[in-house]
Amino acid sequence: MAEYQGVFDLADPSAYGRWRDAKWAAAPEAVEDLVVEVSDIAVLRQAERLALLDRIRRCSMAVYAEPPRPDRDHKTALKALASSFGLTGLDSNQLADDDGITPLSVHRDGKRARYIPYTERPITWHTDGYYNTPERTVRALLLHCVRPAATGGANRLLDPEMLYIHLRERDPDLIRMLMAPDALTIPGNDEEGMERPATVGPVFSVDAAGHLHTRYTARTRNAIWSETAAPAALAIREALDGGAAHVLSYVLQAGQGLVSNNPLHTREPFTDDPERPRLLYRARYHERIE
16 A cells, blocks of 8 residues: 555654544544444445445454344354455464354363453453464454343454554654564463464564554563563553543444454453353454455
8 A cells, every 4th residue: 555655664754744644634533433334244245345444444443233143153254254355364373263263252161261361351452463473463353243241341442553653753762662673572382282482573563565563462471571662661551551542442242343454452351141141253364454
C-alpha cells in the first residue's frame, strides 16, 4: 500500500505527519462504528467484505454480526471467512485443536487449565503470538463467539498504529527503543512438552510492504525488556493503563466476531453460566489482511 511508504521512517517527518493526520481523521469515534451486519460469514457478500475491509483499513479491526446459528459447524465457517480475506496460513499452536482453531472456554484440568485464556481471569494488554519466532509471526487474528459469558468478558481494543502515533508524538526516541532488535525477550517454555524456544525481537517492526507490526505483552512475568527499551515499556504501560485515546471496549455476542490485523487487546474477567458456558473460537494467521 503506497500510503505506508516512508511513514514509519523517523527521518521522514513529513510523510509521517500526513499519514498521522489522515489516520486521526479516519479513526472510528465509537466501537459501534466497527460493527458490520452480515448474513453469513461462510459465504460473505462482496458489499459485506468491503465494509469490513474499510474498517480494518481505518483501525486494523472490524466486528461482524450475523444471526446466531448454534447448530452450525463454526470452525468451517470461520475458516471460510478467513479465506475470503486471503488468509490460509493458520498458526497451529500447541494448545489449538488439530485443525489449528483454538476453542476458548474454561478448562478446570489438563494442559490448557494452566494458561489464563482458559480461565475466567482477566488478560492484560497484548498482541497474539508475541512469543512466536519470526517465521511464525501472527499478523491476523479472528475471533468468533458461539456463546458469551453470563457476565463480563469484554475486550478492550487498540489499533497498534494509534499506539505508535501516541508514542512518536510524545518522543521519537521511544520508537527507536521499541524498534531495537533486542527490545523484548520472551523466555522459552518447555513445561509439559510445550517446547517453545526463547524469542528476542522488537516491539515495532515494518515489513517489506511498509506495514507496521506490533509484538507486545504487558505481562511482567516471563517478559524481559532490554535496559535500553525499559523506559519505552513504561511509556506503553502509562498509555494503555491511563486510558489512551481510541481504546474501544466490546463484548462479543453470539454470532459476532472480530476480524483484525492482530490489534492490542485485553479480556476482562467473566462469570460463566454453567448451563451455557462461554465459547469463542480463535484463528490466528501468518498473513496480514490486505
